[in-house]
Amino acid sequence: MTIDILTVGGSFAFELLERTASTPRVQQIVQLSLAPAFLLSAIGAIMNVMMSRLIWVAERIERINRRIDDGVASGEASELAWLGQRRRHSQKALVFSTASAVTISIVIALLFVSAYIEARIGSLIALAWVVTMSLLVSGLVFFLLETRLATRGPRRIALEDET
Numbered sequence: 001m002t003i004d005i006l007t008v009g010g011s012f013a014f015e016l017l018e019r020t021a022s023t024p025r026v027q028q029i030v031q032l033s034l035a036p037a038f039l040l041s042a043i044g045a046i047m048n049v050m051m052s053r054l055i056w057v058a059e060r061i062e063r064i065n066r067r068i069d070d071g072v073a074s075g076e077a078s079e080l081a082w083l084g085q086r087r088r089h090s091q092k093a094l095v096f097s098t099a100s101a102v103t104i105s106i107v108i109a110l111l112f113v114s115a116y117i118e119a120r121i122g123s124l125i126a127l128a129w130v131v132t133m134s135l136l137v138s139g140l141v142f143f144l145l146e147t148r149l150a151t152r153g154p155r156r157i158a159l160e161d162e163t
Helices: 002-006 010-020 023-032 034-070 076-114 122-162
Strands: none
Touching (some): 023 076, 034 076, 034 122, 076 122
């Protein structure tokens, strides 16, 4: 089957043109790809929130480090461990969310390709969808961990470390 796809020649090009010339078929594929496209935009929106939180944490760490270097940071240095944990969780959330955005983009591409090739790739599309959702859930779990850390605050973390 794969050899058929890779065949170079006039008959393959003509066959591909015939398959893609059908407007209803193209419309159907566009409709099928709408749900993954909406998921992609939702992932982008949530990544925007994640990035904003990561930027805030990184800037806070820089501010505290500058104050420590200047010798004026009194109790702020105790926040660094807490901020470091938050940064790690935010970075992991962004990595997993980015990976899910990439895989859902692959799903969209596979949906278009599947309409125009003879090889059956439905299982591959389903697997890519499952991978997308797994990566997205992983990213959201790390985002949840980061927000829980943020709401608990640095003082509570410091108290837990002392006991």
